[in-house]
Amino acid sequence: MDTPKQGSRFHVARAANDGGVARGLARLALRSTPPLMAHARTVMARKGLFAAVAAGTFVPLAAWVLTMTPIYRATSTVLVEASRTKVVAIDEVYGSSSGNREYFQTQAEFLKSRDVASRVARELRLAEHPAFDPRQRPPGLTQRLRGLVPGSPAPRIPSDEEVEAQATSRVQADLDVSPVRMSQLIQVSFESPDPQLARDIANATAEAYIRAELDARLRMTQTAVSWLNGQLESLREKVDGSERRLQAYRDTSGLVGSRSSPDAGNSRQLEEVAQRLVQARIERSQLEQVVAQLGPGVADRFQLPAVFNNASVARAREAESVAERKLAELKDRVGPAHPMYVAAQSELEAAQRDTRRQAEAVIASLRKEFQSARATEQALEASLSRSRGAIRDTTRKEVELEALEREAASDRQLYQTFLARVKETSATADFRSPVARVIDPAIVPGVPVRPARTPLLALALLASLLLGAVAAIQRERSRMVLKTSDDVERLLDVPLLTAMPVVPASTVKGLAHARAMLREPGYGESVRTAVTGVQLALADVEHPVVAITSSVPGEGKSTFAVAFALEQSRTRRVLLIDADLRRPSVVEMLGMPDRLPGVRELVRGQTVGECIHRIPETQLDVLPATRRSKNPLDLLAHPRFPQVLRELRRYYDLIVIDTPPVELFSDALLVARQADGVAYVARASDTPVAMVERGLARLRGADVNVLGVVMNAHDFTRAGRYYGETAAQARYAYESRAAA
DSSP: OHHHHHHHHHHHHHHHHHHHHHHHHHHHHHHTSOHHHHHHHHHHHTHHHHHHHHHHHHHHHHHHHHTOOOBEEEEEEEEEOSSOOOSSOOHHHHTOOTTSHHHHHHHHHHHTSHHHHHHHHHHTTGGGSTTTOGGGSOOOHHHHHHHHSTTOOOOOOOOHHHHHHHHHHHHHHHEEEEEOTTSSEEEEEEEESSHHHHHHHHHHHHHHHHHHHHHHHHHHHHHHHHHHHHHHHHHHHHHHHHHHHHHHHHHHHOOOSOTTSOOHHHHHHHHHHHHHHHHHHHHHHHHHHHHHHTOTTOTTGGGSHHHHTOHHHHHHHHHHHHHHHHHHHHHHHTOTTSHHHHHHHHHHHHHHHHHHHHHHHHHHHHHHHHHHHHHHHHHHHHHHHHHHHHHHHHHHHHHHHHHHHHHHHHHHHHHHHHHHHHHHHHHHTTOOOOSEEEEEOOOOOSSOSBOOHHHHHHHHHHHHHHHHHHHHHHHHHHTOBOOSTHHIIIIIOSOEEEEEEOOOGGGSSHHHHHHHHHHSTTHHHHHHHHHHHHHHHTTTOSSOEEEEEESSTTSSHHHHHHHHHHHHHTTSOEEEEEOOOSSOOHHHHHTOOTTOOOHHHHHTTOOHHHHOEEOTTSSEEEEOOOSOOSOHHHHHTSTHHHHHHHHHHTTOSEEEEEOOOTTTOSHHHHHHTTSSEEEEEEETTTSBHHHHHHHHHHHHHTTOOEEEEEEEEEOHHHHHHHSOOOOHHHHHHHHHHHHO
């Protein structure tokens, strides 16, 4: 029993995959419908709401536009001079640089300053004008209502100063200053309901700007003159003080000139002393070396060159040599005992004593020279030190003198510069060249610049129509339902089995009326279309079981189940099972007795033959649910129900099961899992799309094969007129109804 069913599910899945491409192309074609056309049809369907919202929006907007106060704009053109006429060059006093972009932008900002606006308010006496003086206007609605309240304070009356300040602020806020690109022109514009006032304020602003700039420069000149005079007096005192300090220092130091005329005598004297000191140091060094070699303990000190080469020592040595030769000659001739030999020996000894005496005298003389040279060196060092100190003192004095002379010269130069600037500025204080001139004064405007009533009315009409369309579309979206047969695949992404036309309520009673429904124009054809769709979807399934469900009660699922089973029973063995145990309706529709055994009794143990009943004059067998059950979920979940369903497959070509609504109960999920496919019934223009999507999602979550959606109670005429119904079945049903 189970094997054919599993194989049939495999074939159903394959058929669904084979038909997926075709359905995808169909959905693509449906979704490619221009959104604008869809919105237009939605607006036509909600034309009442559209007209009400559009009219309710346009009328107050039009009234507001027509009652708007006209505003006039007057413009005066000012030429800003790039270079002003100058008597003398005193640009530094003003600190301005004309001729560049920043200069013209600065002038434009000056035009918008509060100083200029205040001048305009005073000159035109705007504080007394009704447009600027709140005291001349009638009290507003708020003030009148407040005056009706007992004990409320009287409104405060602003002072003249406050009114003038408010007028200045309004002029400054409403003034438009626009520099003309790539030129020296500035356009000054003012807008007002009074064209005369607009012209007067525009022209007065230009003139006030010129006068304000002249006055500002005059104040700057006067301030500069005052400041220069103060600085000049301070500089004069500073010059006198620096010159007095210079002269006092000259008197104290005894200097009459600066370092530009140095003391040449002191320099030469210092140079001579330095040279003599060098020579003295050399002599002292030489003598010091000689004296060091002539010490008492030094051997052969008499043989040193300084002593040996001395003239007196040389004569004494020569005399000693003569005595030695004489003694040597006598020794050889007469012998040592001879008196001549003794006399010669005495003479030699006397010569030797004389030589030592002369050498000692020379050594003493060298020592005295050394002492004298050292004293001379010390004297020269002291003299050089004194000369250097004197020169340093003189140099320091000369530097201080030069600094005082520079300070005095700088003060004199600065004083002369300020004196010249004071004379320049004073000479030009009375000469004022205007920075700008009016080349195109404003005239009284004849046409208001706003409001542009025709464009505003057109915009109001367009906005009203758009708002009406948005309201209609939002209203339609807030009730997102299946309006056309195209919406099924476009919104739900499932196949459409059929679209059932609306059937008059009088025909939905009893078996005769059930048969009459199949004879209604378009209804029978719609049922047969559904039959064809189910057969194609379950072509590979033998003895299929088809469940019929919906989202909520009242969508016509039981009516469709009866009509579907009756249509199939003409040629096939069909069993209709009423599994809606909570609200059974098949018995009533087919006019069957309400006490017959049915699903509940079958599950509890009665035989199939006792619970299945043949509908008279048809080949349709019905397994009814004659009474509501207290525990329908337990009955449908009983193991006997699927067992009996498998047994019934062998005897019937088709089994149709009417299940409870899937949105409210889970009974449908239990029954649908036993079926080969589920047909989902949704009431056209009534069942929300979101609800259908949730029901389909629950079925898919339970691994149920959804065959498609049946649109019930579909108004083809309205769908074709307002929603662009394009299905061939819809046109056929419409033509059939028209022919009938």
